[in-house]
Amino acid sequence: MGADARSRPGALRGGLGGALSQGAEGAIQWLPTLLRGRPRQRRDLLRQPRSRHPGELWLVIVDASASTRRYGALAQAKGLLATLFEEAYRQRVRLAVLHATGQQAQWLWQGQKASRELQDWLRQLGAGGGTPLLDALHQAAGWLARRQRQKPAEHQRLLVLTDGRLRDWPALPEAACPSLLIDLESGPLRLGKAERLARELGAEYRHISELNEV
DSSP, X not given: OOXXXXXOTTTTTTTTGGGGOXXXXXXXXXXXXXXXXXXXXXXXXXXXXXXXXXXXXXEEEEEOXXXXXXXXXXXXHHHHHHHHHHHHHHHTOEEEEEEEOTTSOEEEEEEEEOOHHHHHHHHHOOOOSOOTHHHHXXXXXXXXXXXXXXXXXXXXXXXXXXXXXXXXXXXXXXXXXXXXXXXXXXXXXXXXXXXXXXXXXXXXXXXXXXXXTO
């Protein structure tokens, strides 16, 4: 599976990228900001206080099934992830990353601090195969439950990037931490399943195009 979808440099410059700048008030935290809704003005952006607590984890599920290749969806997702990984590296946030493609979701990172290795993986990421998204969600729920028992003071957030193109799925439990689902579905014909998935997970829902308009 080749890197058939290159990240688009500058695609997030006016949107998500603009919410990652450093300032006198501290770094802007884009994930908590987006969980409150799309920022429309500067005061909507949440900044990290200078005396930030240690212990923050972002759990990221990346749907890279064949359907995400359409209309440049994966390329947009890669641009967003490049920004996310870079900011996690700068802020020393811990990451857990699940790659959902083929027959079974695979862990790439499990609670380590962000590393340049993730950017190397991202550059090679291509779309193909099936959509083991349900397996990814199941694995993530179990891992997160164990993590919360081990590190009850850690602030955890879940980010799911998917086009939601599943045939069907059983009822899903709500995510155990604040969550954001970013819909990658693009093109003239949209099934809208990602929005339904977000509702079942109790996650905030955003279409990736919204992040380019901020």
